[in-house]
Structure formats: C-alpha cells, structure tokens
Amino acid sequence: MTNHVADNAPVAWEFFAGGGLAGLGLHGWRVGFANDLDPAKSRAFRSNHPDVPFHEGDVSALMPRDVPGRADLAWASSPCQDLSLAGARGGLAGRRSGAFWGFTDLMRALEAEGRGPDRIVVENVCGLLTSGGGADFAAVCAALAEGGRRVGALEIDAAHWLPQSRPRLFVVGVRGVAPPEVAEPVAPFHSSRLIAAHDRLPDAVKANWAWWALAAPPRRNLDLSGVLEPDDRVDWFPSDRTAAALALLSPLHRRRLEAERASGARRVAAGYRRVRIEEGVRTQRLELRFDGLAGCLRTPAGGSSRQIVAVVEGDRTRLRWLTPVEAARLMGVPDGYRLPASASAGLKLMGDAVAVPVVRALAEGLLRPGAGRRAAA
Numbered sequence: 001m002t003n004h005v006a007d008n009a010p011v012a013w014e015f016f017a018g019g020g021l022a023g024l025g026l027h028g029w030r031v032g033f034a035n036d037l038d039p040a041k042s043r044a045f046r047s048n049h050p051d052v053p054f055h056e057g058d059v060s061a062l063m064p065r066d067v068p069g070r071a072d073l074a075w076a077s078s079p080c081q082d083l084s085l086a087g088a089r090g091g092l093a094g095r096r097s098g099a100f101w102g103f104t105d106l107m108r109a110l111e112a113e114g115r116g117p118d119r120i121v122v123e124n125v126c127g128l129l130t131s132g133g134g135a136d137f138a139a140v141c142a143a144l145a146e147g148g149r150r151v152g153a154l155e156i157d158a159a160h161w162l163p164q165s166r167p168r169l170f171v172v173g174v175r176g177v178a179p180p181e182v183a184e185p186v187a188p189f190h191s192s193r194l195i196a197a198h199d200r201l202p203d204a205v206k207a208n209w210a211w212w213a214l215a216a217p218p219r220r221n222l223d224l225s226g227v228l229e230p231d232d233r234v235d236w237f238p239s240d241r242t243a244a245a246l247a248l249l250s251p252l253h254r255r256r257l258e259a260e261r262a263s264g265a266r267r268v269a270a271g272y273r274r275v276r277i278e279e280g281v282r283t284q285r286l287e288l289r290f291d292g293l294a295g296c297l298r299t300p301a302g303g304s305s306r307q308i309v310a311v312v313e314g315d316r317t318r319l320r321w322l323t324p325v326e327a328a329r330l331m332g333v334p335d336g337y338r339l340p341a342s343a344s345a346g347l348k349l350m351g352d353a354v355a356v357p358v359v360r361a362l363a364e365g366l367l368r369p370g371a372g373r374r375a376a377a
C-alpha cells in the first residue's frame with residue numbers, strides 16, 4: 001500500500017488511524033505520522049503502511065515531541081461508540097468518544113509550538129449532531145476553530161461512491177487558503193439534520209462557520225454484486241441454517257424476496273438480523289435489502305452485527321456471511337490491502353473505518369488547495 005508521493009507533497013497526520021484508510025484516500029499526500037491505541041489495528045496499519053512513522057498508544061499520552069515535523073492536515077476519525085444512536089449516549093464525555101479531547105489537547109500543544117496544522121478533519125457518526133442536545137457538535141466546531149480556522153461540516157454517505165449505505169459526519173476546519181464555499185446550504189452534503197444542528201450552534205461558533213462546497217460525484221456505477229467473491233470461493237450456510245434464517249423474514253420482507261424470486265434472474269441482497277418490537281414483543285428479524293447496497297458495516301460484537309449475503313436464483317436462495325474481502329471492497333480498499341488473518345479482526349477493522357473514496361473526495365475538493373507549502377517549508 002506504499003503511496004508514492006512527490007517530495008513536496010502535502011503532509012497529513014492520521015489520528016485514530018485504525019488500518020490507515022484515511023491515508024489511502026489521501027492520494028498524493030504523505031502521511032507523516034499516525035497513531036492508534038489498539039494492538040490489532042496497529043499491526044494492520046504497520047503491515048500496510050510500513051513507511052509511515054507510527055505510534056501505538058493512547059492519543060492522550062502523546063506529546064508534541066512524539067509527532068515529527070509539520071503537517072498541512074490532521075485527520076481524526078475519533079471513536080464513535082458514545083455518540084452512536086445505537087449505543088447508550090455518553091457523548092464526548094463518554095469513556096471511548098472522550099479520546100477526542102486527547103487529540104484536541106495535542107493540537108493545542110502543537111499550535112503553541114507553531115506546528116498546528118491549518119486543516120483538521122474530524123470524522124464521526126451523525127449522532128454527533130444531536131448528542132448532548134447539540135453541545136458535543138458545538139464543542140467539536142469550537143475546538144477546530146481555535147487558532148483561526150473556519151469550520152463547516154458535511155454529512156456524506158459513502159453510497160455516492162460505493163455499494164454501502166454509510167452516512168458519516170465530517171467536520172472540516174481550515175485556515176489560510178480557503179476551500180470553495182457557498183452562501184447557503186446545498187444538497188446532498190448539507191443535510192437537513194446538519195442544517196438543524198447548525199441552527200442550534202451558539203452565535204460565537206456560528207461566527208466561524210462555512211458551508212463548504214463539495215460537488216456530488218457522478219452516479220455510482222458499482223453495486224453489491226460487483227464486490228462479491230465468486231460463489232465457489234465462499235462458504236454457504238447449510239440448508240437448515242438457511243431455512244432458520246429465512247424464517248426470520250417479516251411478511252413484508254418475505255414478499256420482497258418472493259418478488260425477486262419471481263423474476264427468475266440472479267439477484268443479490270445483504271442484510272442484518274435485527275430485534276424489532278412487534279406488538280410489544282421483541283422479535284428477531286432478518287432484513288434483506290435488494291437495492292444494490294449493503295447495509296452500513298459495523299464492528300462485530302455478536303452475531304447480529306455480521307452482515308448476511310443472500311443470492312436468489314429462481315426458487316433457490318442461498319445465504320452466507322459477508323467476507324472480510326467483501327467488507328474491504330465495500331470501504332473502497334484495493335484488493336492488495338493486507339487484511340488480518342482472522343475474519344473477525346478483518347471485519348472489525350473495516351467496520352470501524354472511513355470509506356476511502358469519501359476521504360479522497362474531501363482531499364481533492366476541500367483540503368488540497370494551498371496545501372504543501374507550509375509543511376514543506
């Protein structure tokens with residue numbers, strides 16, 4: 001995964017780096033430093049990016065002396081568990097998502113040394129917009145605005161590029177050469193919930209706000225079937241397990257499956273098992289989607305977080321687990337990427353990661369202008 005770049009390429013630091021997918025999207029940039037706490041993620045990072053200076057450990061323990069040189073950009077995909085709508089929302093005060101403050105303390109210390117990056121991107125789940133009644137989003141915007149950056153955010157679904165529904169929030173702070181912006185929010189990346197969150201911001205935070213202008217890409221030309229491994233290279237569920245899983249379909253999802261069967265053509269779907277409350281009763285369901293997209297990859301924390309692939313050909317329906325290779329493709333990772341040996345580690349790595357083409361679009365559309373001068377100086 002070596003990224004061959006020019007000597008005067010812009011430089012990025014990658015925090016909460018996981019397997020280094022942000023760096024993969026920063027095409028033409030040099031990653032001058034990366035950090036992650038998790039030993040398995042750190043192994044994956046080092047094995048795919050052997051040339052990048054990497055520090056394994058808590059971001060809160062990093063000192064400016066640990067971070068070499070200067071950078072045009074600090075990228076931070078900070079932990080989302082306490083901000084996720086699916087979890088108990090401790091917000092940025094939560095044990096895991098609170099690691100964000102370790103990152104901002106480091107940025108402040110680097111700024112004091114004259115090494116604060118002009119651009120900072122914080123990626124997180126869209127739950128950041130509402131957690132703490134909007135206070136967490138305001139705090140992130142205020143932290144990025146320190147040092148004179150203007151700050152804006154975009155809600156971007158990886159489904160614009162990849163066959164995976166994966167909406168994520170990107171808060172982008174920039175000073176110096178300004179990226180393109182618009183006077184009023186525009187679709188698709190200034191979503192209604194982002195506009196509502198902006199309305200709730202305190203005036204002092206709004207004063208530094210910018211609606212960054214990022215053009216939507218051309219229509220996606222890859223669907224779920226395009227990322228699947230060949231049928232003869234994957235392990236299919238035995239028939240009793242398939243029948244048990246299909247028995248979890250709700251009447252609506254069963255009708256959809258029947259409609260796909262009736263076409264007689266090969267159709268592929270992906271889906272999760274979910275617990276729904278039906279007439280007051282917790283009921284486990286299998287929910288398959290036939291719209292050419294996979295559901296948002298998650299980190300495996302039990303069977304229901306692993307995605308199922310269904311292949312329907314007339315009367316024959318086969319089911320299996322989504323593989324780590326397929327998960328990597330759903331994140332836009334090239335096939336040459338070295339995945340961990342265990343399937344669960346591979347799925348965890350990808351489920352937590354940032355989609356590569358989204359980073360690339362942000363880098364080219366918003367982050368590249370003016371980058372490369374200061375860091376090279």
Ligand SMILES: C[S@@+](CC[C@H](N)C(=O)[O-])C[C@H]1O[C@@H](n2cnc3c(N)ncnc32)[C@H](O)[C@@H]1O
Pocket residue numbers: 016017018019020021022035036037038041057058059060077078079080096099102349352353354
């Ligand atoms: C949402 S994931 C980001 C993954 C990464 N962007 C990628 O593409 O693979 C958050 C990462 O933060 C790391 N992390 C969590 N707490 C941390 C801390 N206190 N210091 C450093 N890294 C931490 C986790 O190990 C995880 O890899």
